[in-house]
Amino acid sequence: MEAASLSGSSLCYCNYRFSRLITRGRYIASASRNFSEGINDVDKPSSKPLIISSSDSSTQNHSFLSNGPIQKRYLNLQTNCAIGVCTFPGNVAESHYSHSAEEKLGVLLLNLGGPETLNDVQPFLFNLFADPDIIRLPRLLRFLQRPLAKLISVLRAPKSKEGYAAIGGGSPLRKITDEQADALRMALESKNVCANVYVGMRYWFPFTEEAIEQIKRDRITKLVVLPLYPQFSISTTGSSIRVLQSVFKEDAYLSRLPVSVILSWYQRQGYIRSMADLIEKELGKFAKPEEVMIFFSAHGVPVSYVEDAGDPYKDQMEECIYLIMQELKARGIGNDHTLAYQSRVGPVQWLKPYTDEVLVEIGQKGVKSLLAIPVSFVSEHIETLEEIDMEYKHLALESGIENWGRVPALGCNSLFITDLADAVVEALPSAKALSTKTDDAEETEFDPLSYVVKIFFGSILAFMLLLTPRVILAFRNGLF
Ligand SMILES: C=CC1=C(C)c2cc3[nH]c(cc4nc(cc5[nH]c(cc1n2)c(C)c5CCC(=O)O)C(CCC(=O)O)=C4C)c(C)c3C=C
Numbered sequence: 259m260e261a262a263s264l265s266g267s268s269l270c271y272c273n274y275r276f277s278r279l280i281t282r283g284r285y286i287a288s289a290s291r292n293f294s295e296g297i298n299d300v301d302k303p304s305s306k307p308l309i310i311s312s313s314d315s316s317t318q319n320h321s322f323l324s325n326g327p328i329q330k331r332y333l334n335l336q337t338n339c340a341i342g343v344c345t346f347p348g349n350v351a352e353s354h355y356s357h358s359a360e361e362k363l364g365v366l367l368l369n370l371g372g373p374e375t376l377n378d379v380q381p382f383l384f385n386l387f388a389d390p391d392i393i394r395l396p397r398l399l400r401f402l403q404r405p406l407a408k409l410i411s412v413l414r415a416p417k418s419k420e421g422y423a424a425i426g427g428g429s430p431l432r433k434i435t436d437e438q439a440d441a442l443r444m445a446l447e448s449k450n451v452c453a454n455v456y457v458g459m460r461y462w463f464p465f466t467e468e469a470i471e472q473i474k475r476d477r478i479t480k481l482v483v484l485p486l487y488p489q490f491s492i493s494t495t496g497s498s499i500r501v502l503q504s505v506f507k508e509d510a511y512l513s514r515l516p517v518s519v520i521l522s523w524y525q526r527q528g529y530i531r532s533m534a535d536l537i538e539k540e541l542g543k544f545a546k547p548e549e550v551m552i553f554f555s556a557h558g559v560p561v562s563y564v565e566d567a568g569d570p571y572k573d574q575m576e577e578c579i580y581l582i583m584q585e586l587k588a589r590g591i592g593n594d595h596t597l598a599y600q601s602r603v604g605p606v607q608w609l610k611p612y613t614d615e616v617l618v619e620i621g622q623k624g625v626k627s628l629l630a631i632p633v634s635f636v637s638e639h640i641e642t643l644e645e646i647d648m649e650y651k652h653l654a655l656e657s658g659i660e661n662w663g664r665v666p667a668l669g670c671n672s673l674f675i676t677d678l679a680d681a682v683v684e685a686l687p688s689a690k691a692l693s694t695k696t697d698d699a700e701e702t703e704f705d706p707l708s709y710v711v712k713i714f715f716g717s718i719l720a721f722m723l724l725l726t727p728r729v730i731l732a733f734r735n736g737l738f
């Protein structure tokens with residue numbers, strides 16, 4: 259999307275402009291976003307998705323949430339005029355795109371992936387912890403990423419395996435995401451938009467790289483990338499986009515392929531309304547619905563992501579909850595609600611308040627009925643099926659809560675899928691090719707001496723780090 263199209267009325271809701279999504283170690287988002295601005299009217303949100311903006315100069319004029327030196331290597335998207343998606347006659351009235359017979363549209367759904375068997379758990383965890391967007395090491399220690407990933411994955415595997423064993427021996431994520439892909443393809447078809455829908459997982463099969471290979475084999479001529487995370491985080495959407503970017507820039511065909519990336523879509527009316535529908539339905543199952551505490555539980559991220567790296571995840575999450583509650587209010591539902599963060603891993607500080615602590619607190623305060631709502635993900639997975647349904651439910655009941663309910667993940671909810679299809683169609687005009695150009699001035703040449711020096715001092719630093727009481731304690735307490 260051109261920066262210009264982000265201005266005006268859509269700014270209130272589509273106002274994170276990632277002038278350069280993947281910086282070296284730091285994400286920068288336009289400071290023009292202000293949570294307190296422009297969200298008084300629930301009907302107001304633009305239904306426009308966020309698209310990686312092109313490297314236009316107006317984006318650079320904004321002040322960025324930044325601590326360190328901002329790298330000037332922007333995702334450079336070339337303008338491409340070839341627009342058109344439909345191979346069916348008669349679509350013109352519905353969408354305002356022109357279409358050509360040669361157009362072959364692809365939609366790439368990005369997701370996290372999950373182990374399908376218990377034997378997959380440790381290698382899956384290795385892939386996850388080897389991701390520099392999951393364990394963010396200082397540059398000097400990057401060479402330790404894989405050994406550290408090996409160590410942590412081996413240490414964590416037994417605990418994770420227990421969790422996966424409790425939900426049937428593997429993650430349901432692949433199956434559900436495949437179903438969502440199918441449903442999306444059909445929803446697009448019913449809008450006279452013919453598309454191949456691909457699934458690319460970040461840490462397990464089918465890997466994003468495999469999906470991209472298939473996209474190449476299918477000679478797709480335009481691609482919409484849709485991460486299945488409503489809110490943007492460096493650790494999820496950001497990480498997957500980093501993979502795409504690195505594969506695309508190395509490939510002549512892919513770097514010329516017009517692409518539109520939908521960075522987040524939590525503010526879309528279809529999503530907000532379908533979440534409100536689910537909540538309303540589950541509330542109706544309680545004897546006294548008006549007394550139920552609506553408890554949003556989001557996947558956490560380390561605080562440093564938000565405070566140091568400029569991750570918009572927390573702001574987007576809060577805005578998302580606000581919009582859902584506004585939608586419920588408009589339906590006459592004014593229950594108390596709260597937001598907490600779950601699933602922390604390791605010895606660092608994560609976003610607070612923590613789900614487990616809040617559950618105990620509100621139970622002790624006398625709340626008797628609670629409806630848990632997972633908000634950061636749109637399919638069932640280990641953290642809904644095991645962590646919420648088993649661990650948190652147990653904790654809540656122990657803490658005095660008597661009536662427990664949980665809203666199911668959206669899955670293939672038809673309003674939700676139809677809205678995703680709309681998001682895809684709306685994203686099409688912004689599709690632009692990624693430039694292969696890199697800023698040579700920023701590329702550092704390989705210097706063997708400085709490499710050896712880095713390894714030497716890096717090893718000493720790593721050794722000292724591993725011996726800090728906090729890390730030792732974390733290992734002892736099984737936090738990994
Ligand atoms: C918005 C969703 C998610 C964010 C943000 C996120 C960040 C994040 N996660 C870890 C560590 C782990 N995540 C694990 C599983 C997992 N994570 C998400 C979603 C988000 N993660 C999902 C949907 C799943 C489940 C996949 C499945 O198999 O069903 C795991 C493995 C499970 C476990 O051992 O608990 C780990 C580990 C970090 C460190 C992080 C941010 C830095």
Ligand SMILES: [Fe+2]
Nearest residue numbers: 370557601641
């Ligand atoms: Fe996670």
